[in-house]
Amino acid sequence: MSKVEEFEELRSLLFSIAYRILGGVGEAEDAVQEAWLRFDASATRPTSTKAFLSATVTRISIDVLRSARVRREQYTGPWFPEPLLSDPYEDPARAVELADSVSMAALLLLERLSPLERAVFVLREVFAFGFDDVAAAVGRSEAACRQLLVRARRHMDAGRPRFTADRGERRELATRFFDALKDGDVGGLQNLLAADVQLVGDAGGNAPQLAKAVTGAANVARLLTAVYPWLMRIGVTCEPHDVNGEPGAIFRDRDGKVLHLMVLDVLDGRIRTVRGLNNPEKLTHVGPVADAWAVARELKEARRRPTA
Template sequence: MTDSSSGVEEYQRLRPLLFSIAYRMTGSVADAEDIVSEAFLRLHRAQADGIVIESMRSYLSTVVSRLSISHLRLARVRREHYFGTWLPEPVVDEESSASDLSDSLSLAFLVVLENLTPVERAVFLLHEVFDFDYPSIAEVVGKSEVNCRQIAARARRRVDARRPRFEAQPAKRATLAERFFAAVKTGDLEGLVDMLAADVVTYGDGGGRGPSLPKPVYGRDKVLRLLAVLSSAIQRFDLRLERATVNAQPGVLIRDASGDLLDVLSVDVVDGKVQTIHSILNPDKLGHLGPLAGPDHPLRRSTH
């Protein structure tokens, strides 16, 4: 049996993997943290009951995956009634040049995963992203190995049909993003024209708790008008744009004059153009990133 102290050490070593699984499953930092903590509690109870755990990685990954599947089944019902576009909670790395994280962490990719059932999502992620073998996955989801292979193939086809593309060279992503956010800050709309793909799309998640986009905004002209409004707000309210890596893509944290967070923006760059813009304004999804601007701020007031 694994003793308690070595179990804690192994849990801490595995914690980044467990969080990665839970976050990609749920799209929520807070829920992923809760799931990983619950997995540790279950580990502690199992050890206290004298249960022999041969593989800590297998045991904890199984618990986290099963908890994530249960959570996602409930969350999908809530999302059916969500106001406007639902986006995942952002994971932010303050080092804007960092590109170590896989594109499987991107907001666009996580949104694609929403089209899978909870079990399909677990099987797909465990095999395609985390390199679990099928016998291990079968134990996690409680299905046969053959069935898991079929589920994985079906999920892969659905994901591949909508899989987002990204600029292959991180340096090019970063360079274009630097120019893009500088143009947004200064209101250089002419400069923005050449940086936007003709079919660029903007997704905004305010959750009804700030200026929300009920539907995505498609096309260069409409997105330019939206960016003009953002640029005007930056000038009017003395907002600060702080460069960051958001879910492994270039982004910024938008803060008010006091330094409190208002919005998180990220851009997906494809073939030297900004293809997708994600804006997360819902304060329920930003609390893990530090102090937030209060509900009385003009850019926190609901517009629906």
């Protein structure tokens, strides 16, 4: 098998590792490409191509994450990972771990870890790498990696909900949510929200957003229904779609360009977090991006016009 064929067989795994460490689609793709260049330039063939490439992409991702931390600390408003519409890597034996680890909630918890803790957690807990391969990837002893994993698990477990909804329940709840949103049904929407629900948006200063953070079922329901039915009137469409393995939707302008994404975090039969992904710089991999400022101006004008 040629180097190219070996690499292509592992590309989806490498991307999935890099994405979970970095939280960025573009950064993960760049890390995978750099791993290929190093593999291609290597004069010798490793004993295990999977181990070599996984270690290489992990080291690259750790270095990128360290520099990215500084940029994220200076980010305007709340920071969310870049949305992932589908994970290219599949492993039936690890399906639950893979799905849980790619959710927005899990990726935001991973942000609390140090780069080394994050890499060890991803390799061991999500992808079930042996401690020998984990140690080789991060350049630490197996004993040190075990300690890193203990600390990482402690941080992750402290932030995880005790109970989660099954996939069917989440999708049914999401369908009702987006129907109520389009209809402007305040009461119907409020009934689906947890009492302490949060509406949070990531625009990075590059797009308009409803608010940086709004809390409470009544407040969130009123704000959403005051805006979204009007967006539908000016040609914005709502396309239900899983985002990072969670129920969500892609909103497009009348030309089909991506305006923003929304993802719902469901717990105990209620929606506890509504996340708006509005930063156009994080949406280019989804498709052509709309001019959100122009849509906002059109929305403002539409609301000013008298209704018939």
